[in-house]
Amino acid sequence: MSLKNCVPSLNPMYRLQWENYQEAYVLLYPEGMVKLNGSAGEIMAMVDGKRDVTAIATALSEKFPEAQGIEADIVEFIQHAAEKEWLQLPADAVQAP
Amino acid sequence: METSNINPPLWLLAELTYRCPLQCPYCSNPLKLEGSESELTTAQWIDVFTQAREMGAVQLGLSGGEPLLRKDLAELIREARALGYYSNLITSGIGLNAHKVADFRKSGLDHIQISFQASNEELNTWLSGSRKAIEQKLEMAREIKAQGYPMVLNFVTHKHNLDEVDKIIELCIELKADFVELATCKHYGWAFENRAHLLPTREQLERAEAVTNDYRRQLEAEGNPMQLIFVTPDYYEDVPVACMGGLGEIFLTVTPDGTALPCHSARILPMTFPNVKTTRLDQIWQASDGFMRFRDNAWMKEPCRSCANKTKDRGGCRCQAYMMTGDMYATDPLCSKSPDHHHIEAAVAQAYETKPVAKPILFRNPRNAKALQTL
Numbered sequence: 001m002s003l004k005n006c007v008p009s010l011n012p013m014y015r016l017q018w019e020n021y022q023e024a025y026v027l028l029y030p031e032g033m034v035k036l037n038g039s040a041g042e043i044m045a046m047v048d049g050k051r052d053v054t055a056i057a058t059a060l061s062e063k064f065p066e067a068q069g070i071e072a073d074i075v076e077f078i079q080h081a082a083e084k085e086w087l088q089l090p091a092d093a094v095q096a097p
Numbered sequence: 098m099e100t101s102n103i104n105p106p107l108w109l110l111a112e113l114t115y116r117c118p119l120q121c122p123y124c125s126n127p128l129k130l131e132g133s134e135s136e137l138t139t140a141q142w143i144d145v146f147t148q149a150r151e152m153g154a155v156q157l158g159l160s161g162g163e164p165l166l167r168k169d170l171a172e173l174i175r176e177a178r179a180l181g182y183y184s185n186l187i188t189s190g191i192g193l194n195a196h197k198v199a200d201f202r203k204s205g206l207d208h209i210q211i212s213f214q215a216s217n218e219e220l221n222t223w224l225s226g227s228r229k230a231i232e233q234k235l236e237m238a239r240e241i242k243a244q245g246y247p248m249v250l251n252f253v254t255h256k257h258n259l260d261e262v263d264k265i266i267e268l269c270i271e272l273k274a275d276f277v278e279l280a281t282c283k284h285y286g287w288a289f290e291n292r293a294h295l296l297p298t299r300e301q302l303e304r305a306e307a308v309t310n311d312y313r314r315q316l317e318a319e320g321n322p323m324q325l326i327f328v329t330p331d332y333y334e335d336v337p338v339a340c341m342g343g344l345g346e347i348f349l350t351v352t353p354d355g356t357a358l359p360c361h362s363a364r365i366l367p368m369t370f371p372n373v374k375t376t377r378l379d380q381i382w383q384a385s386d387g388f389m390r391f392r393d394n395a396w397m398k399e400p401c402r403s404c405a406n407k408t409k410d411r412g413g414c415r416c417q418a419y420m421m422t423g424d425m426y427a428t429d430p431l432c433s434k435s436p437d438h439h440h441i442e443a444a445v446a447q448a449y450e451t452k453p454v455a456k457p458i459l460f461r462n463p464r465n466a467k468a469l470q471t472l
C-alpha cells in the first residue's frame with residue numbers, strides 16, 4: 001500500500017486547535033504545545049481519520065487554488081508527522097512513498 | 098519595559114485548594130494550612146479562566162493541594178473545555194473513582210497526572226501518611242488508561258526513593274504511562290523544612306540518572322513510546338536555571354484565595370502580590386509590581402549584574418535567594434559565584450551524613466503546621 005492511499009489519523013495523545021492569539025494551529029499534549037507553521041497546520045487540520053493522503057491533497061488544493069503540485073510536499077510532511085508521532089498511520093503503510 | 102513587549106501567559110496554574118488528604122514531607126506548598134473558607138468560588142474561578150484565556154493562555158493546570166476536594170471540579174473542567182483550554186488534572190488520585198474519571202472525560206478533561214510517593218507500599222505509606230494510598234493510586238492509574246486519557250505519572254524523588262528508580266520505571270511500564278516525571282525534590286515550603294531528610298547525594302542522583310538513561314534506550318529499542326523525564330536537582334548544578342522560564346514570562350499561578358503569582362512559591366517573598374478578586378488579570382500580568390519587578394534584569398546586584406549568563410538564567414530563583422540569605426535580590430546561592438554558596442555546600446555535606454538527622458521529619462499536617470507557626 002502506498003502512503004498516498006493510506007488514511008492518517010491524529011495520535012489521541014494530541015489535540016489540534018486553532019489559536020487566535022498565536023494565529024496558528026497548535027498541537028496540545030500533557031503540559032505542552034507545538035506551534036505548527038502555516039502549511040503544517042493546514043495539512044493537520046485536514047486529517048480526520050477518513051481522508052487518505054490523496055484526498056487531503058485534493059481538499060487542500062480546492063481550499064488553496066493558487067497552490068499547485070503540493071502532493072509531494074504533503075506526503076513528505078505526513079511522513080515527518082508520523083515520525084514525530086503526531087499522526088498515526090495504518091500498520092501496513094509503506095514507509096517510502 | 099513597554100507593555101506591548103510582554104508575552105501573554107501560556108500557562109494558567111489554578112491551585113484550587115491547599116487542602117489535601119496526604120501529608121508528604123516534600124510538599125512545596127506554604128507552611129500555613131488554609132481551609133476552604135478563603136477559597137475562590139466557582140464563579141470567581143470561571144472568571145479567572147475566562148480572562149486568562151482571552152489573554153492567550155491555553156494550558157490549564159488544575160492542581161492544589163488535592164483538586165478533587167473541590168466539589169465543583171467537573172463544572173470547572175466543563176467551563177475550561179468550552180473556553181478552549183487543554184486541561185491537566187494534577188492529583189494524588191485520592192478521592193478519584195471510575196465514575197469521576199468518566200465524568201471528567203465527558204466534561205472535556207484532556208489529561209490526568211497522578212503523583213506517587215514511591216513504587217512500594219511501605220515507603221509510599223510512610224511518605225504519604227496513608228496506608229491505602231498506593232492501592233488507590235494503582236487502581237486509578239489503570240482506570241485512567243482504560244478510559245483513554247494520556248497519563249503522566251509523577252514521582253518526586255529524594256534520598257528515600259532514588260535508589261529504587263528502576264522499580265519505579267518498571268511500575269510505570271506496567272501501568273502504561275505516557276510520560277513519567279522523575280522530579281528531584283525542590284526545596285520549598287515543607288521540603289525546605291525537611292531538606293536534611295530529603296536531599297540525596299550526588300552519587301545517588303548519578304546512579305538514578307544512569308538507570309533512567311538505560312531504560313530510555315531499552316524503551317526505544319522495544320518501540321515503547323513512554324517518555325522518561327528526569328528533572329535534575331539544582332543543588333548539584335553550578336549555574337542555576339531561569340526559574341519558571343523567567344518570572345512573568347510563561348506561567349501565571351493563582352492560589353486558592355485568588356493571589357496571583359509569577360511562580361508557585363513566590364508568595365514567601367516580602368512583597369505584595371495582587372489578587373484576582375480586586376484586580377483584572379491583564380492589569381496583574383502587565384502592570385502589577387508583583388509581576389513586573391523581576392521581569393527585566395534591572396534589580397540585579399553583583400555578581401549577577403556584570404555576569405554574561407544573566408539573560409539566560411536571570412540570576413536564578415528569587416525564592417531560594419530569599420530563603421537562604423534573607424535578601425530576595427541576592428544571587429541564587431546555587432550559583433558557584435554567589436557569596437552565599439556555602440549554604441548549599443553545608444546542605445550537601447549534610448546529605449552525606451550517616452548519623453540520623455536530629456530534627457524529626459515534618460509531615461504536612463495541621464499539627465505540624467501549628468507547631469511551625471508558633472516557632
Ligand code: SF4
Pocket residue numbers: 117118119120121123124125126161162163189212461
Ligand atoms: S505534595 Fe503531597 S501533601 Fe502536598 S499537596 Fe501534593 S499530595 Fe498533598
Ligand code: SF4
Pocket residue numbers: 336337400401402404405406407410411412413428429432433434435
Ligand atoms: S552570577 Fe548570577 S547571572 Fe551569573 S551565573 Fe550566577 S546566578 Fe547566573
